[in-house]
Amino acid sequence: MAEPNQTGSLQVRNVSKLFGTFKAVNDISLDIRKGEFLTLLGPSGSGKTTLLMMIAGFLDISEGDIALDEASIANVPAEKRNFGMVFQGYALFPHMTVRDNIGYALSVRKRPAAEITARVDEMLELVQLQEFADRKPAQLSGGQQQRVALARALCFAPPVLLLDEPLGALDKKLRVEVQEQLKDIHRRVGTTFIYVTHDQEEALSMSDRIVIMRDGAIEQVGTPKELYERPINQFTAGFLGKSNFIQHNGKTFALRPEKIDLRASASHPDARLSGTVRSVTYFGSMQRVIVDASDGTEIEVDIDVWRNSETLREGDAVDLLWTDDAAVELQMG
Amino acid sequence: MTSGLFSKFNRVGAWVLLLFLVTPALIAIPVSLTPKRFLSMPKGEFSLRHFEKLFTSEEWLSSFFQSGVIAVSTSALATVLGTLCAIGLWRVSSRYSELVRAFLLLPLIIPQIISAMAFYRLWIPLGLLDSYAGLILAHTILAAPMVLITVSASLATFDPKLEQASKNLGASNWTTMRRVILPSIKPGVFAGALFAFILSWDEIVVTLFISKFSVYTLPRRMWNGIRENTDPTVAAAAVVLIAITVIAFVITSIMSRRSAKSQAQ
Ligand SMILES: Nc1ncnc2c1ncn2[C@@H]1O[C@H](COP(=O)(O)OP(=O)(O)O)[C@@H](O)[C@H]1O
Ligand SMILES: [Mg+2]
Numbered sequence: 001m002a003e004p005n006q007t008g009s010l011q012v013r014n015v016s017k018l019f020g021t022f023k024a025v026n027d028i029s030l031d032i033r034k035g036e037f038l039t040l041l042g043p044s045g046s047g048k049t050t051l052l053m054m055i056a057g058f059l060d061i062s063e064g065d066i067a068l069d070e071a072s073i074a075n076v077p078a079e080k081r082n083f084g085m086v087f088q089g090y091a092l093f094p095h096m097t098v099r100d101n102i103g104y105a106l107s108v109r110k111r112p113a114a115e116i117t118a119r120v121d122e123m124l125e126l127v128q129l130q131e132f133a134d135r136k137p138a139q140l141s142g143g144q145q146q147r148v149a150l151a152r153a154l155c156f157a158p159p160v161l162l163l164d165e166p167l168g169a170l171d172k173k174l175r176v177e178v179q180e181q182l183k184d185i186h187r188r189v190g191t192t193f194i195y196v197t198h199d200q201e202e203a204l205s206m207s208d209r210i211v212i213m214r215d216g217a218i219e220q221v222g223t224p225k226e227l228y229e230r231p232i233n234q235f236t237a238g239f240l241g242k243s244n245f246i247q248h249n250g251k252t253f254a255l256r257p258e259k260i261d262l263r264a265s266a267s268h269p270d271a272r273l274s275g276t277v278r279s280v281t282y283f284g285s286m287q288r289v290i291v292d293a294s295d296g297t298e299i300e301v302d303i304d305v306w307r308n309s310e311t312l313r314e315g316d317a318v319d320l321l322w323t324d325d326a327a328v329e330l331q332m333g
Numbered sequence: 334m335t336s337g338l339f340s341k342f343n344r345v346g347a348w349v350l351l352l353f354l355v356t357p358a359l360i361a362i363p364v365s366l367t368p369k370r371f372l373s374m375p376k377g378e379f380s381l382r383h384f385e386k387l388f389t390s391e392e393w394l395s396s397f398f399q400s401g402v403i404a405v406s407t408s409a410l411a412t413v414l415g416t417l418c419a420i421g422l423w424r425v426s427s428r429y430s431e432l433v434r435a436f437l438l439l440p441l442i443i444p445q446i447i448s449a450m451a452f453y454r455l456w457i458p459l460g461l462l463d464s465y466a467g468l469i470l471a472h473t474i475l476a477a478p479m480v481l482i483t484v485s486a487s488l489a490t491f492d493p494k495l496e497q498a499s500k501n502l503g504a505s506n507w508t509t510m511r512r513v514i515l516p517s518i519k520p521g522v523f524a525g526a527l528f529a530f531i532l533s534w535d536e537i538v539v540t541l542f543i544s545k546f547s548v549y550t551l552p553r554r555m556w557n558g559i560r561e562n563t564d565p566t567v568a569a570a571a572v573v574l575i576a577i578t579v580i581a582f583v584i585t586s587i588m589s590r591r592s593a594k595s596q597a598q
Contacts, residue, residue: 058497079500091494095516095592105502108512156503 007069008034008159008192010055015064017050017216024050026216027064034159037186037193041203042213043239048196049088050216052162055194057081068159084153084161084191088168090145092137098148099124099133105156123151126185143174150185160192167202179206200240204228212236228256233331244299245330252330257302259326262289263319264312271319273299280312291318358575365568372563383569393554393570400534400551403465407472407533412526414473415480419521420514422481423488434481441478448475449542456543463545471543472533479532480525487521520589527585531578 010032017025025047032038040048053059055066057078065074073081093101100107103120124130127147137145146166153161166182167175183206186193197203203210204224212219212227212235220227220236231237234245237254244255263271275293282305289301289312299320312318367373368380387393418437422430440448452471453462461467495517499509515522537552544553551574558567 056497056501058501077500078497079503079505081501082503083501085498085501087494087498089492089494091492091498093495093498093513104499104504104512108499108502108504108508152502 009069010160010192010194011065011067011070012051012055013065013067015051015054015066016062017047017054017059018062024216025054028216028218029064030211030218030221032192032194035190035192037183037195037206037208039195039197039203039207039210040213041197041200041210041240042219044198046213047216048198048213049164051213052164052194052196055160056083056085056162082156082158084156084158086146086149086153086161086163086166088164088166090137090149090166090169092145092148092152094137097134097136098129098140101137101148102151102155104152109156119155123155126154126188127151127181142170143178146170146178147181150182154185154189154191157189158191160194163193163195165196165198167197167199175202182206204240210240212239214239230328231330237328237330242300244297246297246327248327253327254330255322255327257288257300258286259322260299260301261321262291262301262303262312263321264316268319268321270321272322273320275299275318275320277312277314277316277318279314287312289318291320293320358571361568361571361575364565365572367565367568369565372565372568383565384572386566387569387573390566392549393566396549396551396554397573399465399548403468403472403548403550404530404533406465406469407476408526408530410469410473411476411480411529412522415477415525415529416484416518416522418477419481419484419488420510423485423491434485437481438478440475441482445475445538449539452539453542462543463547465548467543468540468548468550469533471539472536473529475536475539476529476532479528480522483525483528484518484521487518491517516592519592523585523589523592527581530581534578534581535574 010030012028012030012032015025015028016023028051040051042048050059054061057073057076061074065072067073068081093104096104099120102123103116106116106119120133121130124133127150129144129147129151132140132144132148137148140148146169149166167178170178179202195203195206207224209221209223210227211221214235220232222230227236227240231240231243231254234243234252234254237243237245242257244257244260246253246255273293273295275291278290278292278298280290281288285305286302287305289303291299291301293299301320363374364372365383366379366381367375368378368382369375422434448471452467452474456462456467456471459467461470491514495513496509499513500506504512535552536550537556540550540553541556544550551570555567555570555574558564558570
């Protein structure tokens with residue numbers, strides 16, 4: 001497959017982007033390691049695309065600097081940066097065949113025809129599209145177009161690949177399938193992937209590290225496990241997975257719904273809270289119980305149906321239990 | 334049922350209007366087939382003698398040739414100029430570019446008689462009067478805005494992400510233009526080239542002002558033919574003029590349909 005790159009670490013230093021007086025990206029610093037799968041995760045409008053466009057060179061940086069392997073690229077034009085990019089909506093060239101789309105980067109670099117053919121064949125195999133080489137993009141399904149876009153962006157072995165919501169146009173089932181393929185390709189080519197999404201499940205399942213963004217700034221950076229287990233504030237805890245927020249001694253704690261134990265019998269000695277069941281929703285693999293706690297808050301509990309066969313009903317009195325390490329203390333904000 | 338009646342009325346109305354628009358042009362066809370020596374409708378008897386005269390007369394043939402050269406040159410020049418303008422304006426797109434665009438469309442808006450007088454005044458000191466160059470230049474100035482319009486329409490539907498993708502893959506501005514932008518706006522370019530050709534091919538007002546002896550286009554010769562005598566050769570020339578226009582139109586439609594098809598498949 002693609003020869004492993006010697007380069008591919010990226011340094012983002014105090015980067016801001018101003019549109020008029022509006023700060024779309026606000027003082028972001030980030031060290032992206034060579035070969036890592038880094039995801040920019042945040043709600044729509046949080047500045048993910050803007051940051052990616054500055055890395056790609058399509059937007060000027062208002063403040064700060066971006067460097068590839070410690071050498072600034074702020075003044076290098078987009079066409080000289082050698083970064084691969086998978087665009088939102090793919091942006092395949094409609095008048096070219098799949099083969100010509102994939103080979104475009106090599107052909108504009110005036111590489112010999114034999115080399116281009118060989119390399120495109122290799123990429124077609126990587127994305128499993130050998131039979132579709134002579135089709136036009138309009139004759140392909142969404143998933144196939146997505147793979148052509150990926151092959152086109154990887155064909156010239158770029159040190160960094162930028163992906164802007166590449167699975168946004170696919171349906172849920174296909175999306176999971178393509179996620180696996182994408183992870184597999186990342187493992188095989190060893191390129192640094194910078195992946196933009198607003199889908200938290202996608203981010204959790206694919207990334208080495210996730211950057212959580214909000215209003216143009218970074219909220220928290222970490223591995224999926226770190227972020228899920230140790231969110232530092234309400235925003236991260238609520239955006240990545242679900243969370244209950246418990247007030248105790250003037251502090252706020254995040255408590256995941258699946259980390260709460262629910263007992264039907266009232267006045268259990270270790271009970272942290274008690275309450276009554278407001279609703280029970282069955283999801284197959286688990287059931288979600290909403291409890292009106294006695295202190296007036298509303299607590300969400302996910303319980304394993306398989307291990308807890310006793311049926312809960314609305315209005316049942318219940319005790320809520322959890323261990324000390326289940327609740328994570330949060331900073332303000 | 335009123336809507337059904339209305340749509341039927343509408344359809345009939347459309348055909349009547351179409352007939353009204355094309356009949357004057359089609360009149361030339363029977364007239365060109367008259368066996369008489371003057372402009373008249375043939376009565377039961379047809380003849381090709383006026384076509385024979387048209388294609389054997391050195392004067393008429395030379396006018397065909399001249400009109401052809403001028404129309405093809407105008408079409409080529411106007412297409413290049415108009416396309417470049419459209420792409421330039423599309424690229425800088427700002428409030429000022431819209432002003433510039435409005436300015437560039439002036440030749441279409443100004444009454445042709447006024448353009449004709451302006452060309453006449455300007456071409457005298459430039460020594461362009463009564464020359465191929467003078468006519469081609471004047472026609473190009475009139476035709477380029479048409480190309481600007483058709484190409485701009487194509488560009489409006491062009492996905493700017495394709496340009497970014499091309500650059501991201503390492504292509505220079507020029508390569509991006511040649512390999513991505515131009516192929517995508519081909520239908521607009523073809524349509525513009527056709528309109529430019531037709532404009533020059535049957536242009537008479539400006540031609541009357543700035544040509545005299547050495548350049549004698551087909552419309553100009555027809556104009557004179559009608560004024561000086563009632564020779565039906567003029568009608569034959571008109572038929573050929575229409576035929577070539579229709580052929581140019583058909584060729585362009587086929588070409589732009591083919592390029593649209595090559596994207597869809
Ligand atoms: N060209 C622009 N001009 C003005 N504002 C913009 C421009 N591009 C993006 N923005 C604004 O910047 C913010 C971040 O946008 P974007 O980076 O596209 O967010 P995301 O990709 O996370 O959804 C949004 O509020 C958006 O309206
Ligand atoms: Mg976006």
